[in-house]
Amino acid sequence: MDKIILNKLSFYGFHGLFKEEKKLGQRFLVDVELFTSLKKAGTTDHMNDSIDYGKAYEKIKGIVEGEAKNLIEAVAEDVANELLQSFSTLQACSVTVTKPDPPINGHYDSVAVQIYRERER
Secondary structure, eight states: OOEEEEEEEEEOOOOOOSSSHHHHOOOOOOOEEEEOOOOOHHHOOOOOOOHHHHHHHHHHHHHHHHHHHOHHHHHHHHHOOOOOOHHTOOEEEEEEEEEESSSSSSSSSSSEEEEEEEOHH
16 A cells, blocks of 8 residues: 655644643644555646645644643544545554653653554445
């Protein structure tokens, strides 16, 4: 299966369990893989035969910068559901939501969740 990849989309949101996270907010990174056939788009060179990644970006942004969630798991689930509902040719998607600066003690680069969802048949 072909895919369109959106890497390291950066947003500012208010997700987290702690009051400070919901009040002050923080940066979130999102990576998305959109699984779809790109053969027709590659042949016709027409956007309507593909998935407009600019529109996908705006949908992801609306979720990550929108309503605060407790868990990044819920953010990832909302992103996957929105993308699958919005693009009829999308067969599946992988969504990774990364929290670069979570409020935990220790040394780390980041924490993240990754989910894979397929269109229900």
